[in-house]
Amino acid sequence: MSYETQPTASHYVNGAYLEDSAGAAIPVIYPATGAEIARVHAATPAVVEAALSAAVEAQTLWAEMTGRARGRVLTDAARIMRERNRALSELETWDTGKPLQETLVADATSAADALEYFGGLAASLTGEHIQLGEDWVYTRREPLGVCVGIGAWNYPTQISCWKGAPALACGNAMVFKPSETTPLCALKVAEILTEAGAPAGVFNVVQGMGEVGSLLVTDPRVAKVSLTGSVPTGRKVYAAAAAEMKHVTMELGGKSPLVVFDDADLENAVSGAINGNFYSSGQVCSNGTRVFVQRGIKEAFLARLAERVKSAVIGDPMDEATNFGPMVSQRQMEIVQRYIEKGIAEGARLVAGGKRLEREGFYLEPTVFADVTDGMTIAMEEIFGPVMAVLDFETEDEVIARANDTAFGLSAGVFTRDLSRGHRVIGKLRAGSCFINSYNDAPVEAPFGGVKASGVGRENSKAAIEHYSQLKSVYVRMGDVEAPY
Ligand SMILES: NC(=O)c1ccc[n+]([C@@H]2O[C@H](COP(=O)([O-])OP(=O)(O)OC[C@H]3O[C@@H](n4cnc5c(N)ncnc54)[C@H](O)[C@@H]3O)[C@@H](O)[C@H]2O)c1
Numbered sequence: 001m002s003y004e005t006q007p008t009a010s011h012y013v014n015g016a017y018l019e020d021s022a023g024a025a026i027p028v029i030y031p032a033t034g035a036e037i038a039r040v041h042a043a044t045p046a047v048v049e050a051a052l053s054a055a056v057e058a059q060t061l062w063a064e065m066t067g068r069a070r071g072r073v074l075t076d077a078a079r080i081m082r083e084r085n086r087a088l089s090e091l092e093t094w095d096t097g098k099p100l101q102e103t104l105v106a107d108a109t110s111a112a113d114a115l116e117y118f119g120g121l122a123a124s125l126t127g128e129h130i131q132l133g134e135d136w137v138y139t140r141r142e143p144l145g146v147c148v149g150i151g152a153w154n155y156p157t158q159i160s161c162w163k164g165a166p167a168l169a170c171g172n173a174m175v176f177k178p179s180e181t182t183p184l185c186a187l188k189v190a191e192i193l194t195e196a197g198a199p200a201g202v203f204n205v206v207q208g209m210g211e212v213g214s215l216l217v218t219d220p221r222v223a224k225v226s227l228t229g230s231v232p233t234g235r236k237v238y239a240a241a242a243a244e245m246k247h248v249t250m251e252l253g254g255k256s257p258l259v260v261f262d263d264a265d266l267e268n269a270v271s272g273a274i275n276g277n278f279y280s281s282g283q284v285c286s287n288g289t290r291v292f293v294q295r296g297i298k299e300a301f302l303a304r305l306a307e308r309v310k311s312a313v314i315g316d317p318m319d320e321a322t323n324f325g326p327m328v329s330q331r332q333m334e335i336v337q338r339y340i341e342k343g344i345a346e347g348a349r350l351v352a353g354g355k356r357l358e359r360e361g362f363y364l365e366p367t368v369f370a371d372v373t374d375g376m377t378i379a380m381e382e383i384f385g386p387v388m389a390v391l392d393f394e395t396e397d398e399v400i401a402r403a404n405d406t407a408f409g410l411s412a413g414v415f416t417r418d419l420s421r422g423h424r425v426i427g428k429l430r431a432g433s434c435f436i437n438s439y440n441d442a443p444v445e446a447p448f449g450g451v452k453a454s455g456v457g458r459e460n461s462k463a464a465i466e467h468y469s470q471l472k473s474v475y476v477r478m479g480d481v482e483a484p485y
């Protein structure tokens, strides 16, 4: 890694890097080679304490600043991020293994979008005036206090800003714990926020596994927890937060349906299925991994899909021509390999891929199964890797019922030239982030999040403000107070 991109210590607390090598060592593995490229240490209780007390102290002062002043810090951070996009994208690639071709356009840029958007909103966060005869009520939009953000490993820069930007815009402070698999990127976000003028302690980063996350979640000084992770972790964190009446946002997993009707534009539908299954080597929460294709178009769809998937450029993620990289870790690669074996064993037809590449690093081929049925494991469980399950269907009512027959509800997509049908079907699919004739777009202006087991709350858009602030209502009596005795 170049000097410019290398964080200089494990944690970022109270406006500066902090090391405490007493914490367990966490190796940072470059997924394209399997080599250890850095090492951080899990936060000791002393580091967690330092981060939380810094956040408590900083939050009061930060909340007293005007929204405009807070917003300026965020928009300055966005500008710095854009100026350093290449270095930050390279770091994202070192951390995750995602191809530079992707990280240059999807990670620091999306993080900067969030900083810019919430920076822009900060000055106009207000309460309201409610006239009640001569008396009146006014509401104050107040911050929650100290918020904890906990990240998954697939989008480390983006996740830290999707949580940090709205939290800070509302006057909260944050302690962010990245995934132990990708610990580097959030440190640079913290560094940039300091450079942009964020007071020390407003955004802190501590490393560690679930135990460190758990320490943060249960601390009584923490008012809110926002987790991006798997459903099992979400259940634990939600339960722990609920026991202390904390606010939560839960961005969890999915097994989302992508429905392709006979009348769809074939090339666009295949593009949607590719984007919705193989971007980031399939490690995207909202992926449309159950691709329901209407019988009339099925064979043409599969033929074109297999042809295009075979042209993926798999290789060195730092080579900008590469458009398909390794899995994030050996562990994740092995999980996905087991699902591929299950798919074959349960009778699905392998149309493309299915194998590990014979090279160093954690590379699997983009894999497509056809003739998948609803009860197969690969159609029911989140795989979080490059495995697409293609199922066929006959009628609209049938596909809606089957698409909804899942515990998850993160995303859903429909490809059709019949726009009335597109809107009708999307209206009936139980999912939070949906697409018509597209898949996986996630602009900061749109609310993002799931229903059912896929999550609680929304990130991005004005909706996120509701999740990082609370209303205080103040009744103002203009006349005398009447009392019964
Ligand atoms: N909905 C979304 O926006 C979204 C985005 C990205 C990833 N995801 C989901 O994330 C999952 C993959 O990421 P992962 O493997 O890192 O998930 P994970 O659940 O294993 O870990 C997520 C984070 O939670 C922490 N953690 C684990 N146990 C904890 C505990 N008891 N208390 C507090 N923190 C704890 C981990 O250290 C990590 O930082 C997939 O299910 C994917 O769908 C969801």
Ligand SMILES: C[N+](C)(C)CC=O
Pocket (backbone or CB within 6 Å): 154, 155, 283, 284, 285, 286, 442, 448
């Ligand atoms: C939010 N998104 C879809 C970009 C990444 C989720 O894994």
